[in-house]
Amino acid sequence: MIKVQNLAKVFGAKRAVDGVSFSVERGEVLGFLGPNGAGKSTTMRMITGFIPPSAGTASVGGFDVVAQPIQAKRLVGYLPENAPAYTDMTVHGFLNFAAEIRGLTGDAKKKAVYRVVEMCFLESVLHQSVETLSKGYRHRTCFAQSIIHDPEVLVLDEPTDGLDPNQKHEVRQLIRRMGEKKAIIFSTHILEEVDASCSRVIIIDRGRVVANGTPDELRARSDWAGAVTLRVGGLTGAAARDQLGRIPEVKHISIVAEDPSGVSVRVYPKPSATRQLARVIGEATHGWRIEELHTEEGRLDEVFRNITMPDTVNAREEKE
Amino acid sequence: MNTWSNIRTIAKRELAAYFSSPLAYVFIVIFLLLCGFFTFMVGGFFERGEASLVRPFFDWHPWFYLFLVPAVGMRLWAEERRVGTIELLLTMPITAWQAIVGKFLASWLFLGLALVLTFPIVMTVNYLGSPDNGLIISGYIGSWLMAGAYLSISCFTSAMTRTQVVSFIVSVVICLFLILAGFPPVIRLLEGWAQPWLVDVVTSFSVITHFDGFQKGVLDTRDIVFFGSIIGFSLFTTSVILRGHRAG
Numbered sequence: 199m200i201k202v203q204n205l206a207k208v209f210g211a212k213r214a215v216d217g218v219s220f221s222v223e224r225g226e227v228l229g230f231l232g233p234n235g236a237g238k239s240t241t242m243r244m245i246t247g248f249i250p251p252s253a254g255t256a257s258v259g260g261f262d263v264v265a266q267p268i269q270a271k272r273l274v275g276y277l278p279e280n281a282p283a284y285t286d287m288t289v290h291g292f293l294n295f296a297a298e299i300r301g302l303t304g305d306a307k308k309k310a311v312y313r314v315v316e317m318c319f320l321e322s323v324l325h326q327s328v329e330t331l332s333k334g335y336r337h338r339t340c341f342a343q344s345i346i347h348d349p350e351v352l353v354l355d356e357p358t359d360g361l362d363p364n365q366k367h368e369v370r371q372l373i374r375r376m377g378e379k380k381a382i383i384f385s386t387h388i389l390e391e392v393d394a395s396c397s398r399v400i401i402i403d404r405g406r407v408v409a410n411g412t413p414d415e416l417r418a419r420s421d422w423a424g425a426v427t428l429r430v431g432g433l434t435g436a437a438a439r440d441q442l443g444r445i446p447e448v449k450h451i452s453i454v455a456e457d458p459s460g461v462s463v464r465v466y467p468k469p470s471a472t473r474q475l476a477r478v479i480g481e482a483t484h485g486w487r488i489e490e491l492h493t494e495e496g497r498l499d500e501v502f503r504n505i506t507m508p509d510t511v512n513a514r515e516e517k518e
Numbered sequence: 519m520n521t522w523s524n525i526r527t528i529a530k531r532e533l534a535a536y537f538s539s540p541l542a543y544v545f546i547v548i549f550l551l552l553c554g555f556f557t558f559m560v561g562g563f564f565e566r567g568e569a570s571l572v573r574p575f576f577d578w579h580p581w582f583y584l585f586l587v588p589a590v591g592m593r594l595w596a597e598e599r600r601v602g603t604i605e606l607l608l609t610m611p612i613t614a615w616q617a618i619v620g621k622f623l624a625s626w627l628f629l630g631l632a633l634v635l636t637f638p639i640v641m642t643v644n645y646l647g648s649p650d651n652g653l654i655i656s657g658y659i660g661s662w663l664m665a666g667a668y669l670s671i672s673c674f675t676s677a678m679t680r681t682q683v684v685s686f687i688v689s690v691v692i693c694l695f696l697i698l699a700g701f702p703p704v705i706r707l708l709e710g711w712a713q714p715w716l717v718d719v720v721t722s723f724s725v726i727t728h729f730d731g732f733q734k735g736v737l738d739t740r741d742i743v744f745f746g747s748i749i750g751f752s753l754f755t756t757s758v759i760l761r762g763h764r765a766g
Contacts, residue, residue, distance in 0.1 A: 271611040276605075282605060282606055295531045301611070
């Protein structure tokens with residue numbers, strides 16, 4: 199549904215987006231991650247046709263956003279960053295306007311407004327002016343606007359920004375539900391959101407795509423992936439380090455906590471041995487009083503940091 | 519027909535926005551008060567003893583509009599840009615032209631409404647004597663066209679900035695130039711040193727010169743084209759400015 203090829207945007211001397219390519223099919227929810235100023239919003243603005251690309255192409259449903267903007271825009275629902283809405287209108291008036299400009303009239307319009315009001319829980323503020331709404335309601339009003347024509351493609355720029363935890367949860371559920379039938383791109387910098395609703399993740403940094411895969415694939419790139427944490431009673435840290443260090447599959451060892459009753463150790467595997475480390479450790483530590491042992495999953499936040507600011511992460515690890 | 523329904527939707531929203539804020543009511547009240555005061559007190563409507571609206575009523579319009587029209591037009595795009603709704607508007611399945619024309623038409627209709635509400639003055643003059651109503655109608659048409667020309671200028675100054683005040687000041691200055699270019703004292707000053715052809719060129723840019731024809735009851739194509747081309751040119755400039763913003 200969405201196809202982006204070598205998309206670039208130059209603002210003055212700054213290359214905000216620098217050769218981004220990806221595609222999103224129906225039934226996919228693509229999480230768009232990246233530090234602030236990485237070019238997420240700019241990319242989304244180009245896909246929705248708000249700003250023209252400096253180079254490269256973007257198309258929605260086969261329509262190029264520059265050559266056939268109206269056809270492309272018809273297929274897209276867009277929630278811009280900060281969820282702008284006409285402050286002088288009531289929620290009802292605003293949604294009616296959005297429906298009309300999407301070409302809905304009469305009964306279809308009424309039904310569409312009713313549907314999104316219900317989906318976004320806006321009944322209680324329906325006749326209130328947008329100006330007087332709290333941030334959460336305003337956000338949902340703008341979100342409602344983006345789905346009023348039941349679009350095939352949804353582009354959501356930080357859809358959960360400024361919402362309370364319950365509202366965040368609702369929005370994520372909504373995105374996941376709608377993602378079964380639509381092609382959705384949403385940007386965020388909250389990593390748990392990726393797990394909650396994405397089928398695929400793209401990490402973008404300084405205008406370039408630096409990672410592209412399912413959440414699990416990305417997690418596997420973490421140093422933590424396959425690491426084993428164990429607590430052993432009646433052992434000192436030095437002894438544990440000594441014995442575990444002899445295992446060929448071990449890359450390095452860190453002592454998490456040490457007290458007179460025992461020690462907690464985390465053992466990181468070499469890349470070739472991410473899956474069997476727990477078994478190997480079990481075999482190599484006969485006679486130890488193991489009180490606790492589990493294999494860690496990769497952590498997205500660490501992968502994110504590793505990819506987007508590799509220098510600082512490496513520097514810190516060396517210090518440790 | 520899609521084009522028209524899009525323009526209508528935009529215009530409807532814009533008109534509703536005027537009336538949902540105090541702006542519309544404040545504007546209409548002040549405009550009517552000014553009209554009444556200047557016609558009857560300053561313009562010497564009664565002292566003239568003639569059943570005509572030309573001098574006492576229409577003569578003031580270029581000056582009222584100088585401040586009132588930019589006040590109506592300044593929010594058109596500046597507010598959209600400040601609040602960020604421009605991003606919504608221009609990602610809807612409409613062209614930028616439809617949005618520009620829709621917004622312009624809404625404000626223009628609003629100004630037309632304010633103008634129509636001056637009808638008691640027409641009734642007064644008809645009650646007191648028998649004026650040439652054709653003259654009055656052509657005066658109204660000219661006045662509305664002039665308001666449209668001012669409005670289109672505010673429209674493009676509004677697109678230039680996200681601050682309404684800046685938009686207001688810039689468009690007042692431009693409109694002031696359009697008035698002064700045909701203001702008799704300025705023309706006399708100019709005649710003192712400039713070649714006659716230069717004086718002609720300058721005065722031909724003035725709204726006053728072109729409004730004069732309407733006040734005399736002459737619907738001259740050149741005057742209509744003059745106002746029409748100001749509107750067309752300003753709206754075109756608006757579209758160029760908007761495209762420029764988006765291109766970064």
